[in-house]
Amino acid sequence: MHPVHPVRPAPSGVPATDAPPSRRSVLRGAATVGMGALTAWAGTGGTPAAAASHGGAGTARIVSRCAGPYEVMALRDAHGTFPGKRQDWFPDAGDSDWARAQRLDPAAFGPDDTxxxxxxxxxxxxxxxxxxLVDTGIGPVGSPAASWAPVPGHLPRVLRLAGIERDDVDTVVLTHLHEDHYGWTVDTTxxxxxxxxxxxxxxxxxxxxxxxxxxxAYVVEPLRRAGLLHxxxxxxxxxxxxxxxxxxxxPTPGHTAGHQSVLVEGGGRGRIMITGDVLVHAVQLAAPSVAYRLESDQATARRTRQNVLDEARDHGHLLATAHLGRPFLRP
Structure with a gap:
């Protein structure tokens, strides 16, 4: 049974209601009202197309680490500035939490508290x-993430840079079914x-x-029809x-009911936990009790986050994160 969540202030421009709106509608509203549609994503000029080219396709898009016989490659599909202010999404975070988070991950801190x-x-x-492959990013133009994220993502090109062809991929693990994690699972047809x-x-x-x-409709049914849903x-x-x-x-539930992470065990030669959205911002690394506004079950997410961090510290393994400035880190 899910706990009853308190009603939290909505991001600027998004009306608060007693019935929680969908995650996508909240993000779309924040992007449209609070940030002038998608212009905030563009690091150089103000359109989704400009955002797509932000950062280029250089070596920073691929960072790798090894665990025994496995090479684990972080592939950056996109980069941008999240709609709204950071405090909107982490309302419980205090000044000391933000200060520590900025020391841990300065790249996460944009101008004007973004x-x-x-x-x-x-x-x-x-x-x-x-x-x-673990997760598939934000996807092409027309994907469900397009209303708030910097589509198109670059994953197909980044895969080629990494020497990976589509036919090389025999397993895709989706940590959860949020639109910025399944975007390239299918094309728009x-x-x-x-x-x-x-x-x-x-x-x-x-x-x-x-x-x-x-x-x-976008990903589950097409995979089921193709016989690829496992x-x-x-x-x-x-x-x-x-x-x-x-x-x-x-299983690492809380962000969503069926959220999962992937543990890469190198047979005694290193362990890497690919965390999905167990923690989405360094403020949750600095203070694991800080909730993200869009977690479906904040109490469970908090317990999961603390357990993942404790296990990583106890066993000395790396965390591989989806959204932090550094793809690999030791807590």
């Missing part, structure tokens, strides 16, 4: 060259972008989708490798 963030996917290259890949999603994530959630329940080993190495889907 939140700068990357939209990042991860590719895990296994022995033999096959790829497990509903054709799967990775036709040889099973797409691993927690059953609880599918079951929790609202009837009008864009994820159902539902799992709980902690499941997704891939096994040499020397006790493995990739494991680990």
């Amino acid at each position: 939140w700068e963030l990357d939209f990042r996917c991860y590719a895990v290259r296994r022995p033999g060259g096959r790829i497990t 509903g054709t799967p972008f990775f036709p040889n890949a099973r797409h691993v999603v927690q059953r609880a994530e599918i079951e929790a989708l609202a009837a009008d959630d864009s994820a159902t 539902l799992i329940d709980g902690r499941v080993r997704v891939q096994s490798g040499p020397g006790h190495s493995s990739l494991t889907a680990v």
Whole structure:
């Protein structure tokens, strides 16, 4: 049973109501009213097209680390300034929390109290060259993220820069079904972008989708029709490798009901946890009790976040984050 959440102040320009609006409508409203449509995304001029070219396609788009036989590559699909002010989205954060967060991740702090963030996917290259992709970014023009995010993302080009062809991807793990994490799963005609890949999603994530959630029509049904949707329940080993190495889907609920992370275990030679949206801003690294306004169950998200951070500290493994300025970090 989900706890009853207090009604929090809405971002500037978004009316507060007793019935919580959908995540997408809140983001769309903040982008349209508070930020002058999508102009805030453009680092150089003010249109979605300009935002798409922001930052170029240089080496910063790909950062890699190894865990045993696995190469884990952080792939930056996009970068931008989140709609609204950072305090809007983390209303419980205090001055000391923000100060520590800025020391941990100065790249997240834009002018006028804004939140700068990357939209990042991860590719895990296994022995033999096959790829497990974790999340697929914001997607092309016309994707569900287009109303608030800097579409088009760059993932297809970044994959080519990393030497990855679509047919190399045999597994896609979707940490959750928010539009900035499934955008390149299909194209705008509903054709799967990775036709040889099973797409691993927690059953609880599918079951929790609202009837009008864009994820159902845009990604779930096309994958189901293509026979590529692979539902799992709980902690499941997704891939096994040499020397006790493995990739494991680990339930990390709270941000959404069926949110999952991916633990890359290098067989005694390092561990990397690809966290999805367990923590979305460095303020949650500085103060794990700070809630993100769009978490579906803030109490569960808080417990999950603390557990993930505690485990990383206890075992000395890296966290691989979706939105922080540094893709890999030790808490």
